[in-house]
């Protein structure tokens with residue numbers, strides 16, 4: 477993807493450093509401005525810091541045009557990222573608070589996760605899209621989603637080699653489906669690109685990065701945080717379980733909302749596919765992935781439920797952010813004037 | 817995969833999860849369109865995409881007091 481526009485002193489410096497491709501650059505100043513930003517702001521919704529995290533993680537995915545691949549494992553940048561991650565993880569743990577008692581059988585673990593997934597009290601974006609959203613609002617909704625959905629499933633894949641046994645088989649079984657079961661063009665990320673194209677949106681990954689607000693970046697940065705640390709492999713499983721468990725019913729609403737606005741297959745395929753697919757995935761993720769992991773190693777329980785609670789927390793905030801904007805008649809995206 | 821590797825898991829309050837080598841036929845013996853290997857078959861009766869599950873069992877309290 478292209479290098480994003482900066483959003484403040486830290487990202488300004490970081491993106492400039494990345495773009496210059498001089499691996500011997502002194503990072504002292506970068507660390508200093510970050511110290512200031514970390515003490516001044518709430519990292520969860522700080523545009524500047526979330527963009528930095530996003531950029532540092534992106535080095536491990538598709539990277540940036542004209543930015544050296546060598547930066548990916550640059551020790552100084554990794555140390556810098558660790559500072560942001562420490563603050564981000566602490567913020568998430570703080571929001572999640574103390575975890576309730578965790579079951580020790582797969583069946584009960586699945587039941588606990590289903591209950592958690594069903595307990596959201598936030599406003600329903602899917603209900604709104606089903607009944608009221610305009611084409612412009614649906615476009616905005618797709619732009620918000622695109623920063624994850626165009627690489628759907630990729631973060632969780634990183635956990636595969638870190639798991640064993642039934643949990644590993646379950647994750648592979650889900651991911652195989654996410655990647656289109658071996659049929660070219662059927663990856664969920666590709667179905668999403670088709671939906672975007674159907675609404676005249678640019679489906680290149682990162683095309684809308686400058687419009688994506690911090691809270692949305694936080695939701696994808698959280699996945700990368702879990703995915704890139706072996707110690708958080710349980711959180712990947714808990715995160716995926718909640719994603720799967722909160723997908724079928726909303727996806728059916730999104731598909732119907734699109735049909736209400738006159739769209740049909742293949743534009744609606746992404747959402748129709750998720751009605752059926754995630755009704756399967758949620759069972760596998762709850763029982764075999766999360767449940768299987770806990771039966772094999774009960775010590776993974778807290779990590780799994782931390783991931784599950786963290787995604788509920790962020791998704792709730794995201795839903796509120798989205799609905800509040802629409803209720804006030806404005807966009808939930810960063811406005812063009814703010815980008816500079 | 818041999819027939820013996822086919823399994824049906826009864827998910828509490830949810831669908832039947834069917835894995836392995838199998839065919840789903842309609843009442844006339846015609847194959848039901850299927851795009852994935854492991855499927856969830858609706859057990860609650862409320863799915864809009866029967867025979868597959870669409871998650872509706874979570875809304876209708878299926879087997880809630882089991």
Ligand code: FES
Pocket residue numbers: 829830831832857858859860861862863868869870871872873874
């Ligand atoms: S069992 Fe899931 S919709 Fe009927």
Ligand SMILES: [Fe+2]
Pocket residue numbers: 628654664750753
């Ligand atoms: Fe998917």
Ligand SMILES: [Fe+2]
Pocket residue numbers: 654720753754757
């Ligand atoms: Fe899925």
